[in-house]
Amino acid sequence: MTGLLGTPDAMTPLPRVGSEIIDAIERSRLVGRGGAGFPVATKWRAVAQRSHGNAVIVVNGAEGEPQSKKDRVLMSERPHLVLDGAFIAARALRARHLILYIGERHDAARSAMLRALSARPEPERGRVTASSAPARYVAGAEAAAVHFLNEGIATPTNVPPYPFERGVGGAPTLVQNVETLAHVALLARTGHTPQTALVTLAGAVKRPGVLEVEPHTTIGDAVQRGGGATEAPRAILVGGYFGSWVEPEQAWNLELNPDSLRRNGLGLGCGVIGLLPASRCPVCETAGIMRYLAGESSAQCGPCFFGLRALADACTRVAERGSNPEDLKRLQRWAIDVRGRGACRHPDGAVMFLSSSLQVFGQEFASHRSHHVSRTA
Amino acid sequence: MSKQFALSVDRIKCDGRGLCAELLPELIRLDDWGYPILAPGPVPEHLIPLAQRAVEDCPVLAIALRRTQLKK
Numbered sequence: 001m002t003g004l005l006g007t008p009d010a011m012t013p014l015p016r017v018g019s020e021i022i023d024a025i026e027r028s029r030l031v032g033r034g035g036a037g038f039p040v041a042t043k044w045r046a047v048a049q050r051s052h053g054n055a056v057i058v059v060n061g062a063e064g065e066p067q068s069k070k071d072r073v074l075m076s077e078r079p080h081l082v083l084d085g086a087f088i089a090a091r092a093l094r095a096r097h098l099i100l101y102i103g104e105r106h107d108a109a110r111s112a113m114l115r116a117l118s119a120r121p122e123p124e125r126g127r128v129t130a131s132s133a134p135a136r137y138v139a140g141a142e143a144a145a146v147h148f149l150n151e152g153i154a155t156p157t158n159v160p161p162y163p164f165e166r167g168v169g170g171a172p173t174l175v176q177n178v179e180t181l182a183h184v185a186l187l188a189r190t191g192h193t194p195q196t197a198l199v200t201l202a203g204a205v206k207r208p209g210v211l212e213v214e215p216h217t218t219i220g221d222a223v224q225r226g227g228g229a230t231e232a233p234r235a236i237l238v239g240g241y242f243g244s245w246v247e248p249e250q251a252w253n254l255e256l257n258p259d260s261l262r263r264n265g266l267g268l269g270c271g272v273i274g275l276l277p278a279s280r281c282p283v284c285e286t287a288g289i290m291r292y293l294a295g296e297s298s299a300q301c302g303p304c305f306f307g308l309r310a311l312a313d314a315c316t317r318v319a320e321r322g323s324n325p326e327d328l329k330r331l332q333r334w335a336i337d338v339r340g341r342g343a344c345r346h347p348d349g350a351v352m353f354l355s356s357s358l359q360v361f362g363q364e365f366a367s368h369r370s371h372h373v374s375r376t377a
Numbered sequence: 378m379s380k381q382f383a384l385s386v387d388r389i390k391c392d393g394r395g396l397c398a399e400l401l402p403e404l405i406r407l408d409d410w411g412y413p414i415l416a417p418g419p420v421p422e423h424l425i426p427l428a429q430r431a432v433e434d435c436p437v438l439a440i441a442l443r444r445t446q447l448k449k
Contacts, residue, residue: 158389301388306410337408343388 003196003212004182009078011119014087015188019048021092025184028193031258034060034140034177035242035270036345040184043174046164047093050172055095058149058168058175059086061102061109062133062140065240065270066292070198071178073210075102075109078182079116085181087124088188089174097127099168101145101175104132137241137296138346142175144298155298156344179271197256197268201226204233204277213256219273220252234278235360239269241289242349244356245276283368286357287315293350304347307338311354323368331358331365381419383445384428390439397431397440405431419445 026041047055059082063071075082086098100117102110110130117128131149133139139154146167148154167173179198187193195215199222201208206227213222219236223229236251237243244266246254254261258268276285294308311334314327335351335358342348358365384404393411403424404416420428420442432440 158387302391302393302410302412303388303408306412307408310409334409337414341388341408341412341414 003194003214004074004078004081004179004186004198005212006194007078007081007186009080009116011080011116012084012189014084014091014124017088017091017188019092021088021184021188022048024187024191028183028187028195030180030183030187030193032177033179033183033197033268033271035065035240037258037267037269040176040180043164043176044089044093046162047172047174050164051094053094053096054171055090055093056168056171056173057086057089057093057095057098058145058163058173059083059098059100059102059178059181060140060142060145060175061100061106061113061178062145063103063106063270064133064135064137064140065272066137067200067202067272067274068240068270069200070210070271072103072106072109074179074182074198075106076112079112080119081182081185082113082178083116083120084185084189085176085178085183086128088184089176089181090127093172093174095127095174097129097168097171099149100128100130101133101149102130103135103139105135136298137293138298138344141344141346143344145175146173155300156342156346158343195257197258197271199256199268199271199273201273201275203237203275204230205275206230215255215257215260217256218252219254219256222256222273223252223275229275230277232278233275234280234282235276237272237274237276239267240272240274241293241353242345243267243269243272243353245282245360247360281319281368281371282357282361282364283315284319284371286354286361287312287319290315290350290354293346293353297346298344301342301347303338303341304350307334307341308347308350310334311338311351315354318365318368320370322370323366328365381445382425382428382442383419384415384431385441385443386413386415387439387441390437392437392439394436396434396436400431400434401427404428413440 030040031037134154144156146163149168163173235245290312294312297304299305398405398407
């Protein structure tokens with residue numbers, strides 16, 4: 001296989017590309033790999049139409065998802081491939097400025113990217129600056145990245161205007177995940193994308209970490225490549241914290257490509273495949289993740305700030321004191337109330353995750369007893 | 378194709394004062410934390426004056442009434 005990680009990271013002369021690369025991207029049906037899965041060609045066209053040689057490319061390596069490592073690994077191991085993709089974007093969209101936006105804690109990734117950049121010839125290199133993304137969940141969201149680069153505040157803003165309309169310095173801006181850019185680089189170099197995906201295996205797996213998978217690789221195959229599960233999983237989280245829980249029997253045969261996952265009502269999201277071991281309590285796990293997501297609200301919109309907190313509190317009450325019908329009803333009602341009521345999609349992602357927990361762990365939520373009580377009883 | 382009006386809330390500006398829901402309970406209710414939940418769809422014609430009032434009286438100017446193109 002010659003995927004992203006199977007390609008040696010040599011600096012190759014950039015192919016002469018213009019806007020026709022966007023047609024090639026469209027034919028390849030590449031979708032963004034940062035989490036939202038948006039069609040790449042559509043996004044590039046939107047910037048290209050507005051660029052008068054002034055567009056800005058933001059190379060998004062913020063990777064704020066706690067369990068995800070794939071963007072860091074890619075930047076560390078294939079920095080030239082990512083840079084190639086970024087420079088191709090710059091040519092296709094007639095951009096004057098490129099910004100490496102890399103998570104402030106991703107030191108190895110940043111050094112590798114800067115080292116690779118320093119090997120680039122001057123006219124290219126001089127158009128690139130680097131910026132550290134705050135280690136917050138929302139910092140990688142497009143509008144938050146643009147806000148940070150403009151004003152030093154990594155919180156989302158109201159859209160429109162979208163970054164492609166008015167982004168960094170007011171210029172049309174492409175904010176694109178590093179893995180997505182690497183796919184574009186291979187497409188420009190070889191004429192086709194490998195259609196692979198980088199995923200991060202996490203949780204109850206023998207060798208957690210990053211894998212590149214072929215489109216027909218199933219979750220079961222991927223877990224096998226990670227040495228297998230350390231114990232029987234209760235459920236598998238597909239797509240990270242904004243993803244969904246899936247019962248193991250169903251998960252094993254799911255193929256890790258955007259189309260097949262979509263047909264099953266799922267998404268690749270940020271590529272995290274998390275195995276929840278049967279020995280861990282799913283209610284407590286859900287409460288922990290909801291607490292985290294509530295804490296990562298940028299506290300701008302009431303329904304997100306208060307709603308996610310209230311949801312995390314209700315989950316915690318069920319987890320700590322045991323199931324009760326009032327909290328179960330509140331969880332159901334608030335999950336609906338909060339959805340779609342933020343400037344960004346953070347609250348939506350959080351309540352979709354919660355709804356998936358309530359569905360897959362319905363039994364556990366309904367019959368949950370305080371672990372303290374059950375241990376001492 | 379006819380012109381219609383729809384309400385929208387700037388979620389960042391909105392402070393949850395709740396005036397809008399008092400003025401226009403037909404279309405706006407408050408969630409458990411006091412923030413408005415808008416009924417989906419266009420504003421019925423007979424409610425447009427009240428909707429305008431909700432827009433004007435919002436203490437933080439978070440509500441807007443915009444013309445929308447009715448699709449099909």
